Amino acid sequence: MTNLYDAAYDLEKAIRNSNEFSNLKTAYEAVMNDSSARQMFENFRDTQIALQEKQMSGQEITEEEVQRATQIVELVQQHAAISRLMEEEQRLNLVIGEISQIITKPLEELYSTVK
Template identity: 60%
Template sequence: MANNLQDAAIELEKAIRESNEYQSLKDSYDKVNADPSAKSMFDNFRNIQIQLQQKQMSGQEITQEEVDQAQKTVALVQQHELISKLMADEQKMSEVITDLNKTIMKPLEDLYGAAE
């Protein structure tokens, strides 16, 4: 049984990689990485995101200065056409993953009942 589930997971991985959403995301990611200005800006944005997530997960308080810096960085990257497209494609892929997760979790939801 476990082998069948693993086989299904491998097929799902292939389907994700072949999906329009993934292909669009990969194309956008490649374009950002090919543009030195966009890559630098995007890397800075990702580093700020990671730092804030790590602080939050470790229970440290995020300062107003850090929030302000993050908001300025988000506003800046959203103005860059390549990064803006990448972020939109990331959102679409996230929606696909959320929908897949709902489908995968359906048997457990049926078994235990939906969370209220």
């Protein structure tokens, strides 16, 4: 019988060795090695995390916060290195989403037979 944890660690290793992860890592390092890009990216991430935390705690996000976040996103998207990082992150997230669908297929099939 297959040890699921061993398979999970093999999958982690495969992700680390994938082109998608390698491209993401390269893009991340490019941003981190550029002081202005790094500062913009950190500001973007801090804003994103703060809004997520506020939303998860049930607090209302103000129109002012939405406008500020929109401005930050627009600014970040104009920076080539950060834009590339976001694209590479999105590519890897798509792959991980597809993997998630594959590994949850047994559950989906099991529950789809229940009527």
